[in-house]
Every structure is written in C-alpha cells, then in structure tokens.
Amino acid sequence: MTLVTDPTAPRIAIVGATGAVGNTLIELIEQRGLRYRDIQLVASARSAGTELSVDGVAYPVHAVEEFDFAGVDLAFFSAGTEASEQWVPRATAAGAVVIDNTIAFRMDPDTPLVVPQVNAHLLDARPRSGVIANPNCSTIPLVRLLDGVERRYGVRQAVVSTYQAASGLGHPGVEELREASRATLDHPEEVYPGKEFSPSLAFNVIPKIDRFLDSGFTLEEQKMLQESRKILGLPHLDVTTTCVRVPVVNGHSEAVWIETQGVVDRAELVELLAALPEVTVHDRRSPHEFPTPATIDDPYRVHVGRVRVNPNNPRAFWLWLVADNLTIGAALNAVQIAEELIARGTL
CATH class of the missing domain: 3.30.360.10 (Dihydrodipicolinate Reductase; domain 2)
Incomplete structure (x- = not known):
C-alpha cells in the first residue's frame, strides 16, 4: 500500500484517469510504490461516477468541470491538450504542481520539459509556471x-x-485498429470508414x-x-x-x-x-x-x-x-518526474 498518513507525502490527482495513459499511471503508482496521503481520480463529465481501483481501494471518478484542486499538491494531466489548456491554470492557481502530458505547455519558457534521465536538475526548484511538461512519446x-x-x-x-x-491515440485508436482489422479480413473489398485514422490503419x-x-x-x-x-x-x-x-x-x-x-x-x-x-x-x-x-x-x-x-x-x-509509448513515452516518465520532485523536496 502506498497510501500513507505522512504529512510530507503529496496529495495526488490524476486528470484523465480513465484513459490509456491514466490507467497506466495508476498501474505504475501501484507497482513503484509512489507514496501519497490522498489520491483523487478525475476525468470528463461522461466518466464521472465510475469507479477505479488504486492499491485495492475503489475510488470514484470526479468530473473535472466540478473538481476542486485546492486539496491537491501534485496533479497529473493526461486528458488531451484542450483539457490541459482549460484546467491546468485552475490547478496551478490552487497551488498544485502539474505534470502535463500534452503539447500545451512544452515550449513555454517558464515550463521545464523534463526527461529525468537527462535533465532532472530542472526539478530542484518549483517551476514559475507551476507546470512540468512531459515530452512527446517518441x-x-x-x-x-x-x-x-x-x-x-x-x-x-x-x-x-x-x-x-495505434495506442498513441489512446483506447479509441486501439479499438478502431482492432475493429478495422476484423472488418477488412471479413470484407476486404470494402473501405473501412475510419474515424481515428484516415485512411484506415488496418494492414496499412x-x-x-x-x-x-x-x-x-x-x-x-x-x-x-x-x-x-x-x-x-x-x-x-x-x-x-x-x-x-x-x-x-x-x-x-x-x-x-x-x-x-x-x-x-x-x-x-x-x-x-x-x-x-x-x-x-x-x-x-x-x-x-x-x-x-x-x-x-x-x-x-x-x-x-x-x-x-x-x-x-x-x-x-x-x-x-x-x-x-504508454510507459516510457508517457506514464513512466511522468511518475519518475514525481519521484524526483518528492526526493528533492520540491513539492
């Protein structure tokens, strides 16, 4: 169990918890024993009310539109660029340090872009923007x-x-590749009407x-x-x-x-x-x-x-x-950033 009562352990929020990277973040927090004294799972309104398990405990998913970041020390954002642009400023204004997994803040001069194995020294101080950007998966x-x-x-x-x-586009990308592959095998003469990939990614x-x-x-x-x-x-x-x-x-x-x-x-x-x-x-x-x-x-x-x-x-x-790409290229890099922040006493 990584849920602790230690007041120095961070209170964590995962925004985009129901997505592919969010699911992987949860798995890595469990596997690596990242210590926290509270964890909140957040996603879009359509996912609100569902439950996800973290370290064997069921947590409800909150709608980001209604979520209060005042009780959060560290927020992982992996819900897409538009969501980060809209909700990250609210999180940082409430005092949270954000680790953002989108393009929204990567080139902001006040936001460090961090790969811990390369430039962890940038985590010695809290960033002026309140945001640490997670780079592109490639x-x-x-x-x-x-x-x-x-x-x-x-x-x-x-x-x-x-x-x-295909998982670079999350669960929808993987599901479409699987569906398109089955459809193409069954009806090779038909053109699959791809939504995530155009033209279809099946056998392509x-x-x-x-x-x-x-x-x-x-x-x-x-x-x-x-x-x-x-x-x-x-x-x-x-x-x-x-x-x-x-x-x-x-x-x-x-x-x-x-x-x-x-x-x-x-x-x-x-x-x-x-x-x-x-x-x-x-x-x-x-x-x-x-x-x-x-x-x-x-x-x-x-x-x-x-x-x-x-x-x-x-x-x-x-x-x-x-x-x-879901671990090295996204979730693991984010968790390693969090581990460095905690180890360096930056939070």
Missing part, C-alpha cells in the same frame, strides 16, 4: 540516447523515421501524425525537433523526422541515423548505450538480435538494436529503438 526515448552520444562524441545531426502504434501505414504545417512537415515531426533541442539544451541541434503510424497495438519504434563530431567505434558505442540508465542494447548478445514491439520483455526500458557504424563515414551510425 521524443523521450530518442533524447535518452542522444544525450549519451552528445556527451561522448557530439551530435551534428539526427535523421529519424518513427513507426508509431500512414505517413502522417497530427496536422500538416506550412513547411510540409507535420506537427508531430516539429515536436520532435523543438522538444529535443529544449531537453538537451542544444538550440541548434539538427533533428529531422518522418513520423509514421503503423498497425501495431502498442510500442513505438524508431530508425535513427546520427552524425557525430568524432569518430565512432562500434564496440565502444554499444557499451556506451548499454550503460545509459534503463537502456537494453540487444547487440551486446549478438549483432543479429533486435527488439520489436511484440518481443520486448521489459516495457520500462528503452530497447536498442541494429547498431551499425557507417563504413563510408565513421562519424555516423544507425540504430533501431523500441519503447513502450
């Missing part, structure tokens, strides 16, 4: 690797192709995530550039990305090309990556081993394989990474 595993490479070799450029799962790949920008890139692709620069403190870092949705239920993958300032030795690179916090490099066992979303055995680690130094350019290499 940015988080990428910067965890780029940080180590930058410190050893210096990064000149990263070219990334992402292969992002879609090279567009989020809306198109005037540059021709999508907002998802721009996020990865801007967020990587901010997290790593490298304002001129060159990151260019193509983000693709694939018919995978859960687990994002990325093919990453990195050009460095210094010459790279493959054996040294493999050991460098393997020494990073919570990273598994499958190449350590065999250069022919690699992770996939269906085969990773630990959803709480970044999985790396296919590490290849370019024989024609020893200052460049490829790697393949796989990370659980």
Whole structure:
C-alpha cells in the first residue's frame, strides 16, 4: 500500500484517469510504490461516477468541470491538450504542481520539459509556471540516447523515421485498429470508414501524425525537433523526422541515423548505450538480435538494436529503438518526474 498518513507525502490527482495513459499511471503508482496521503481520480463529465481501483481501494471518478484542486499538491494531466489548456491554470492557481502530458505547455519558457534521465536538475526548484511538461512519446526515448552520444562524441545531426502504434491515440485508436482489422479480413473489398485514422490503419501505414504545417512537415515531426533541442539544451541541434503510424497495438519504434563530431567505434558505442540508465542494447548478445514491439520483455526500458557504424563515414551510425509509448513515452516518465520532485523536496 502506498497510501500513507505522512504529512510530507503529496496529495495526488490524476486528470484523465480513465484513459490509456491514466490507467497506466495508476498501474505504475501501484507497482513503484509512489507514496501519497490522498489520491483523487478525475476525468470528463461522461466518466464521472465510475469507479477505479488504486492499491485495492475503489475510488470514484470526479468530473473535472466540478473538481476542486485546492486539496491537491501534485496533479497529473493526461486528458488531451484542450483539457490541459482549460484546467491546468485552475490547478496551478490552487497551488498544485502539474505534470502535463500534452503539447500545451512544452515550449513555454517558464515550463521545464523534463526527461529525468537527462535533465532532472530542472526539478530542484518549483517551476514559475507551476507546470512540468512531459515530452512527446517518441521524443523521450530518442533524447535518452542522444544525450549519451552528445556527451561522448557530439551530435551534428539526427535523421529519424518513427513507426508509431495505434495506442498513441489512446483506447479509441486501439479499438478502431482492432475493429478495422476484423472488418477488412471479413470484407476486404470494402473501405473501412475510419474515424481515428484516415485512411484506415488496418494492414496499412500512414505517413502522417497530427496536422500538416506550412513547411510540409507535420506537427508531430516539429515536436520532435523543438522538444529535443529544449531537453538537451542544444538550440541548434539538427533533428529531422518522418513520423509514421503503423498497425501495431502498442510500442513505438524508431530508425535513427546520427552524425557525430568524432569518430565512432562500434564496440565502444554499444557499451556506451548499454550503460545509459534503463537502456537494453540487444547487440551486446549478438549483432543479429533486435527488439520489436511484440518481443520486448521489459516495457520500462528503452530497447536498442541494429547498431551499425557507417563504413563510408565513421562519424555516423544507425540504430533501431523500441519503447513502450504508454510507459516510457508517457506514464513512466511522468511518475519518475514525481519521484524526483518528492526526493528533492520540491513539492
């Protein structure tokens, strides 16, 4: 049980508790033993009145429209950008520190954008905005690797192709992929009328995530550039990305090309990556081993394989990474931020 009477333990609220990331947050709070003296579950009005269990105790879900944040020290927000834009200011005005899992505040100069394995020092002080932003689900595993490479070799450029799962759109995305796949198998001649994915994601790949920008890139692709620069403190870092949705239920993958300032030795690179916090490099066992979303055995680690130094350019290499987007890419990063805040006495 992580419910305690210790007055130094935070009073927690989870906004978006009924969603995919909210469910994962609850699981991680239980598994990691995050201590709290009160927990409140919050969602939209349509979910109000339902019950969810935390540490074996049933809690009612409150409507965010009516919820009073005055009794909350730490609020996790994962209910979508519009909800964060509307309700986060109310939470911070009531005195809560917010960990927000949307794009709403990521580029705000008064809001730290945090991956604890990279820039936890930003959590030593309460942010001026009252908000700590959780980065994009594909940015988080990428910067965890780029940080180590930058410190050893210096990064000149990263070219990334992402292969992002349906769960990036939460429960509705997963349900539509399953329904569309069944419908396509039963009636292959019919076009499935997708709502979450257009065209349908069933047996398909879609090279567009989020809306198109005037540059021709999508907002998802721009996020990865801007967020990587901010997290790593490298304002001129060159990151260019193509983000693709694939018919995978859960687990994002990325093919990453990195050009460095210094010459790279493959054996040294493999050991460098393997020494990073919570990273598994499958190449350590065999250069022919690699992770996939269906085969990773630990959803709480970044999985790396296919590490290849370019024989024609020893200052460049490829790697393949796989990370659980609901844990590594969202809920786990948020919980680790909370753990750091508590450990540092920032709340």
